[in-house]
Amino acid sequence: MTDVVIIGGGPGGYEAALVASQLGGRVSLIERRGLGGAAVLTDVVPSKTLIATAEVMTTLRGAHDLGLRLAGTDDLAEAFSVDLDAVNRRVLRLAAAQSRDIGARLRGEGVRLIDGTGRLDGTEAVIAVTADGEERLSADIILLATGTTPRELPEARPDGERILTWTQLYGLRELPERLIVVGSGVTGAEFASAYNALGADVVLVSSRDQVLPGEDGDAGRVVQQVFERSGMSILSRSRAQSAKVAGGEVVVRLADGRTVSGSHCLMAVGSVPNTAGIGLAEAGVSCNDAGYVTVDKVSRTTARGVYAAGDCTGVFALASVAAMQGRIAMWHSLGDAVGPLDLRTVAANVFTAPEIATVGVGQAEVDAGLVNAHAVMLPLRTNPRAKMRRITDGFVKVFCLPTTRIVIGGVVVAPIASELIETLSLAVREKLTVDQLAESFTVYPSLSGSIAEAARRLHTHSAADAGSVY
CATH class of the missing domain: 3.50.50.60 (FAD/NAD(P)-binding domain)
Structure with missing residues (x-):
């Protein structure tokens, strides 16, 4: 044996x-x-x-x-x-x-x-x-x-009470009055989104121009707009240098000398x-x-x-x-x-509100010239089911090869993107064409109908077409 x-x-x-x-x-x-x-x-x-x-x-x-x-x-x-x-x-x-x-x-x-x-x-x-x-x-x-x-910064050591890693958040007994989240990657954005929805005053410290820099740029833009509209404060292009507890609050010092104070601080700066x-x-x-x-x-x-x-x-x-x-x-x-x-067939999801789900080739690869692809992006606000559910933010984006029309990637930004991405994940894995995807029946009305609609729109573009359709 x-x-x-x-x-x-x-x-x-x-x-x-x-x-x-x-x-x-x-x-x-x-x-x-x-x-x-x-x-x-x-x-x-x-x-x-x-x-x-x-x-x-x-x-x-x-x-x-x-x-x-x-x-x-x-x-x-x-x-x-x-x-x-x-x-x-x-x-x-x-x-x-x-x-x-x-x-x-x-x-x-x-x-x-x-x-x-x-x-x-x-x-x-x-x-x-x-x-x-x-x-x-x-x-x-x-x-x-x-x-x-969880990675720790030398000048921002977690104490488990005021300065926390994401593994320590579940010891909190009361909602933070003001939660400073350092890091706007997946972990930081998810917890910032959750605590903002629960009613905490959230400040998100992001070293980049936009939250979720590793995700589809259009998707990150939508999520940031929703965050800001909901009252979250986002400090873009701001790098945290230290976090200290002083007088019953946490003071986070930024690299440019500014400080931001809160009742608690979540350090979401990666892992080792x-x-x-x-x-x-x-x-x-x-x-x-x-x-x-x-x-x-x-x-x-x-x-x-x-x-x-x-x-x-x-x-x-x-x-x-x-x-x-x-x-x-x-x-x-x-x-x-x-x-x-x-890894081309891996479906991933960011559990913010709205969620971001991705599979296969992404916009960054297309923009960099690494992959030649056509794309269609449909906003969910025109989808009848989205209107019924009061969904105004989000979209479906589908990528396909120019000649064969094989689906090679997709992005969904929606409240239940983690469920909707399965259709595109299957299409990518099985190398379905946009026509095969478009010919599948979808329930009317449904959010998944936008995936089939995006595939139908890609059918109309010939191999001579260049660029993406938005």
Whole structure:
């Protein structure tokens, strides 16, 4: 029997464990914090649960325009208050339940679960360190799925009370009077959006011209406009230099000398991989200058028999990608049929309000001349279902190749973009043409109808056409 040892119980680790067990491996999984890792306990599950609560408040604030009234007030949202203690207790309760479910599934599949940490002992063994001491586990296959930790600035150390990382937010018992969010990437923008919807005064410190600089430019522009219209303050082209607690408040000093004060500060300035001190170099596992494990498209590291998956690889910080990397590693190492990881087919979502969902080729690649493509962008405000739901911000954008008309990418900005992107994800993966996409039936009225409409409009442009249609 093949011995498989996995270090890390996040999506990359536990999904790999399930596959390895299914294929007949004898699997041991080492996890120090709880099954599901950061994704389940402190990141994806809790943050999206919080965001789901915030979405309800956003809906309530729009009830007046739909003709809904509550006796004694014109604003339905005013009839509700946010009990952040209750919200966060529910968030953590759901995360813990998900972790227990994962543990039960793994145990049911015969996976040995070890509560502790692990380090490589060459390429054929792992040392598991637990409360009872050390145990040497022989391994034919090793998978590293150690994840990342929130990055900290030297002059802005989190204290868990006023200056916080996103893993510490769930300890708050009251809504911050004024929350300063440092960092306008995905994590910063999502939490800024959620706390703004819950009623906190939010200041977003962004080092770039626009929030979400890594996303589609048109999408980032829409989200920033919605943020500003909702009352959020955005300090663009502003880099935080330090954050200090003084007199019961947090003072954030910017690189240009300005300061901004608030009751709390969230530091969302990226992550660092958990790869130090676990014997990688000694085992011949290469990392890049930032400490991320180097892997190929079937999750192999530079050491024979050692694979890696998830955020510690720096490939694509998504739970879905981590899980797929872990599965691919086991399929490859245990001799099952496997295809290499194809990032062109990865659907990603930013859970702001509105959401941004993307797949495949993006606008930046087209504008840079890296891909020759045609595009159509349709605003949702003309969609009949959007009108019914009072959706005024958002759009659908579809990219296709000029000659074959094969769909190669798409962007959706909408309240439920995470659900709508599936259609475009399938089209990209299966290399459907815009005509095939346009000929599929959509419900009338529906937001997904705009995807088919965009495909129909792309049919009318010949290969001689240049540029994009907006």
